[in-house]
Amino acid sequence: MVVTPELLNFFPLLKLLPPHSLPTLAQACTMERFARRAVVLNAGQHEERACFLFEGRLQGVDFTVDGREVGLFFVEPGDFCGELALFDRGVQTEYIIVLSPAAVVWVPLELLHAAMLDCPSLASNLGARLARRIRQLTLQRSLLGMPNIAQRVCSQLWLLLEDNEKAHMKEGVIKNPPTHMEIAIMLNLSRETVTRVFQALQQHDVVRRDGAARLQIPSLALLKTYADGSREL
Amino acid sequence: MVVTPELLNFFPLLKLLPPHSLPTLAQACTMERFARRAVVLNAGQHEERACFLFEGRLQGVDFTVDGREVGLFFVEPGDFCGELALFDRGVQTEYIIVLSPAAVVWVPLELLHAAMLDCPSLASNLGARLARRIRQLTLQRSLLGMPNIAQRVCSQLWLLLEDNEKAHMKEGVIKNPPTHMEIAIMLNLSRETVTRVFQALQQHDVVRRDGAARLQIPSLALLKTYADGSREL
DNA sequence: GAATGCGAGTGACCCGGATCACACGCCTCA
DNA sequence: TGAGGCGTGTGATCCGGGTCACTCGCATTC
DSSP states (O other): OOOOHHHHTTSHHHHTSOGGGHHHHHHHOEEEEEOTTOEEEOTTOOOSEEEEEEEEEEEEEEEOTTSOEEEEEEEOTTOEEOOTHHHHOOOOOSEEEEEEEEEEEEEEHHHHHHHHHHOHHHHHHHHHHHHHHHHHHHHHHHHHTOSOHHHHHHHHHHHHTHHHHTTTOSOEEEESOOOHHHHHHHHTOOHHHHHHHHHHHHHTTSOEEETTTEEEESOHHHHHHHHTTSSOO | OOOOHHHHTTSHHHHTSOGGGHHHHHHHOEEEEEOTTOEEEOTTOOOSEEEEEEEEEEEEEEEOTTSOEEEEEEEOTTOEEOOTHHHHOOOOOSEEEEEEEEEEEEEEHHHHHHHHHHOHHHHHHHHHHHHHHHHHHHHHHHHHTOSOHHHHHHHHHHHHTHHHHTTTOSOEEEESOOOHHHHHHHHTOOHHHHHHHHHHHHHTTSOEEETTTEEEESOHHHHHHHHTTSSOO
16 A cells, blocks of 8 residues: 555654655555454564554564463554664564554664664654663563552553553543453463452442443542552452 | 773773763763662662763662562673663663672763764664663563463573573573572562572582582573473473 | 671471353354 | 354462571671
């Protein structure tokens, strides 16, 4: 499918580029559609293109040697992935799979790399992104060290609504919350354990289900007390 | 203590800078000595300088809310830490503490940042470093997901001798191996469990102690089979 | 030489979370 | 309309690894 400069403008990162450079970049890009469960990027593989998500939802997953999934993150429209090789020409670190049918724009890494050299704001943006990723990974790792299960779950929930609405500290909503299974994978727990924790959290009115696509947090402050360990169970 | 341009040349990263720029940079730097157990950088704090290690050994550590240590890495002479804020002006992610008495050169972040803009090779070097860090964190996280304890320990040992000698695949040595306690912290285990695993590994001749400062691996291939799960116990 | 600290080694106990094996309700799709 | 898949809910069982409470040996320090 053909990629227009206007399409590239959809992506915040590429908006940083000088407008006149978009047409040539667009020529080198391609668009591809993927069905649910398709694999977009393979871990351990040298990729020569980055993946910009136009629509749908992607997920980064990792596997242990015994086939269990571990650790993961989500990619939303406008965001991208597979950019790590820009900095060290290394291989892809995790699998990227499709959660809901997706349209992806492939951008050649070499062009992106060249653009990074030309356009300092692009470079600093990408750098900041890596830094953010490191912070997230560090945080996620510290979650895995928590001895108390409920605390781990609450901390993860806290992370999931992070930047949005955490500021005003009243009630919050997590839309498209991960399934119990996905949370279990992120926190290195079993699915059943997550279910049980959620049952307990609902009983204590820490969270409420609002259909399948929304998870309400009546009191962010309450969630926080469980997340930081000052209250238990 | 005064910092000379020659001293800065000790650090591979700063060698990338044009030589004429070193004297002015050196003027803005300071050197400081730290005793064992001292805290060099505090997590959660805005630092306006990066920490370059001249001699001694540092360790990055993190704490959960309940005071347990989790996750950590080491800093060797010539290396540096606290550079993450260069990219996003964020806070320090982990505590940096002193393992063996250290001499540290403080380099102002703003000057480093300016140097990064002037000197593309410096920028790409720092970028590559972040990328490497992300890869390590990702790997470390996948370790934490392993169900089998011995496998986790063996994988960690494998990581510890990574780049050095893993290539020729015969025998290996880990010098200055982490203590059982440190390994326990890295792998989210108790110290006793690590001790027991090591006992088992010694019985199977996977590892041998050679004094306190060296850990011998008679057969890297054997270690690998335990690390990737193809052999157990 | 005694005192102190630290890393390592080991046994006993016990609990928390994995595992297994179900059931239920809600989708989508044929 | 029915079948299958999937996300969720729940009980019973079991065992791996945490915790506790020691000991031992080797540094370092006074």
